[in-house]
Amino acid sequence: MPKPVLQVENLVKRYDEVEAVRGVSFSVEEGEVFGLLGPNGAGKTSTVEVLEGLRIPDGGRISVCGLDPQKSPNELKNEIGAALQATSLPDKLRVSEAIGLFAGFYRRTRNPNELLKRFGLEEKRHNFYNQLSGGQKQRLALAMALVNDPRVLFLDEPTAGLDPQVRHEIYGIIEELKGQRKTILLTTHYIEEAERLCDRVAIIDHGKVIALGTPRELKQRSGSNARIEVRLARPASNGTLNNLESVKDVREVDGTYVLHCHRTAPAIVALVKHLEADNNELVSLEIATPSLEDVFIELTGRRLRD
């Protein structure tokens, strides 16, 4: 088994009285996109900043590319690329100057002009930083994070505060990086982002990992019920649907029966058998599985975007 690129064991980070991170553990393999999903203030950014070497941990063990961020900061910084939650550069710095300057810091670099071209910033290269739009700033931040061709990429809420169009553009870029087998640690409080981009997700709240797995696993593990919505040719007689296998509850809404069930497969089989015996017919059938959002709310007991 290859050694994980990122290893976090029982990480603790305190700010005065507040314990922001309380024993977080996870590991990320090479080429994996790992997501930290949680509401604001859950401890995602603190975790990432400790891994980047920007903050000193108060407990636990971490290793990034086999290095300790506190003991060998410069070696580490040559291996990682990062886009902070809000990257900020001097207002009067030109785009080309910014990326050229940062390229000069590293041992191994990629051609800054190529990066600008790829991120669609070529015609903006002579603009000042404060003349860029939010999306352009974020693209520049991503380009700058890649300037040293890093082994691990940290993206701290790469799409927070951007409009949907720009967000999808950023998703495209991250998917492209994923295709190149880059190891990425992504934090987000957008469910769709975690679901679309991440191979594995850790749901984090109050400084603790409360669930970890692929988005699919998390949804399956969830106790939330799947729903089957059926329309029938003739109305079902009262209470018969309730007695079907694994069906917990049935509600009728405008001629559509909504079956809440523990497991969908046996419920569907039982439903079809019942209808056949009853000489009834299925007009339509829809299955709604719990979304990651349902899982999240079930686990944390509060909505994500508050």
Place this chain on the structure above:
Amino acid sequence: MKTILKLAAVRIRITLRNKTFLFFSLIMPMVFFFLYGSVFAKGNPQAVAYLMGPVMSLTVMGTFWGLSMQLVTWREQGILRRFRLAPISPSTMSCIKSLSDETMVVFAPASRAAFA
């Protein structure tokens, strides 16, 4: 070393693009200098030289103050944080700061002296 010079150069360039800085540390003291020079010294070379000293030190102090304030702003805006992600140590950063600041501080009164 190359990085240090490059970063120092970028820092100086950013500073020169800052109009507020240019006004308060270069133009305003110069205006005062000529104002006092014409009102109090009345063109007497010795008196002008006497005024030169205070104006110079005022410029040096003002420039240092302005540049330090800029660094504080950089910190507050999270700009220094971005630099900390790169393999460049805080001590190198402060070295660069002193280097570029001193260049600016020398440059500011030097430009004054050249005019006078």
